[in-house]
Amino acid sequence: MKEIWLLALGENWEDEKEKIKDAIEIGFTGVVVRKEFEDLAKKLGRIKVFGVEDGVGENAIFFEIESAEDQNKAVELSEKFDYLFLKFSDWKVIPLENLIAMKKKAKLIAIVNDLDEAKVVLTTLEKGADGIAIAEDRREMMRRYYELASGEKGFVELKRAKIVEIKPLGVGDRVCIDTVTLMGVGEGMLVGNRAGFMFLVASESEESEYVSSRPFRVNAGSVNAYIKVGDRTKYLAELKAGDSVEIVNYKGETRRSYVGRVKIEKRPLILIRAVANGEEGTVILQNAETIKLVNPEGKHVSVANLKEGDEVLVWIGEKARHFGVGIDEFIIER
Structure with missing residues (x-):
């Protein structure tokens, strides 16, 4: 800034x-x-x-x-x-x-x-x-x-990615990010297991049959995952109250917000693998119907209903990362 x-x-x-x-x-x-x-x-x-x-x-x-x-x-x-x-x-x-x-x-x-x-x-x-x-x-x-x-406002280029694998995992630690900002349908944060391949994970801005909407929240994924914050990345496990985060909508428009609190809890997890432009990436999310990705039309798709062949929005970067900063070096992330 x-x-x-x-x-x-x-x-x-x-x-x-x-x-x-x-x-x-x-x-x-x-x-x-x-x-x-x-x-x-x-x-x-x-x-x-x-x-x-x-x-x-x-x-x-x-x-x-x-x-x-x-x-x-x-x-x-x-x-x-x-x-x-x-x-x-x-x-x-x-x-x-x-x-x-x-x-x-x-x-x-x-x-x-x-x-x-x-x-x-x-x-x-x-x-x-x-x-x-x-x-x-x-x-x-x-x-x-x-x-x-x-x-505070910017733009990232989002791409269509095709889901190629959905695999339930065991219990792990997942991170909920509560922000000081209300989000709408089609908005969320970019999260992934690779610094150069991140999924648009939706905000909890939709009502559910069992849970009220919490439009200030993104149930972002497992503690090891990266989150995109401007030109840098952070591990989800590193986030704390007061940290800056980047809210992204399905059009690629971004805006700045701040963390109000972070909750790390043990929950059943699910691995999502997708391919876009010949690149492959994964994200590990909580296995619950309230956890959703965003499709190219800006609609939320629950991980409980996600199928192989479905399309979701992702961001693909160009450089490897070291301490959250892009660098030019040989590195493989899987």
Whole structure:
């Protein structure tokens, strides 16, 4: 997740206060205010605050890039400050690329004027700047910048996979993920025994004959399985309250949520094996009719009714994983 800062540098505190309150409610990383408003801003909520005077604050500095000499000066400043807020007089990618590659300890926060600039900043050299700063007073636009910086919304490409094996197993430890977000039909999380082959496991958003719906929950699978979280993976057994998770719908649209709690319990398990694009993958789920996968039409299919030949949605990755990060190396997962 990239950082996003609000520049609330106006002279009227009442006007700036309303913008800061919006930033806190949306989830911004921090705000920058005039030095005389620093203490007032800190009382509004739990958010980082930099009070600046003449472009300098405690552990932060504002600097404008107009030339190659300025670029070199910015690198020097990045050794002295924790945050370097950069303004580019002539928006070019090359100076930003150079600073991303050359900077020292400071976090590089680029001041942007529109969403297109923000997209460039956050993806330059693939890694991108550490964050963006905006001067904006419209709540809806602030929300759009936040979604872009935080990766709250995104997209993954899902593929059709054909079920080739369904095998009941014995009792094992399975993981239920209760999130702080309500999910709908066709939404769930990507889980699998291979980091590069994951099944869209449905949320418990449908009513059952015996159990009420729990639309905040995904009964995700066995403790050994991977779950996809942005560009990384985690083991289901590692998840805990407060961790970030990725909710995915049958169209491949993603949104960010957080774990409210995790329940690990012993339950009878079932292995599901599927094939897509010549790739094969498996997932081990609880053997119960409330546990469901998602088909290409966005409908939930219970593992109790699943048959060989049925189609479900999966995500296929390209790289092996080491500590949750994609790497290029020879590895076989079965």
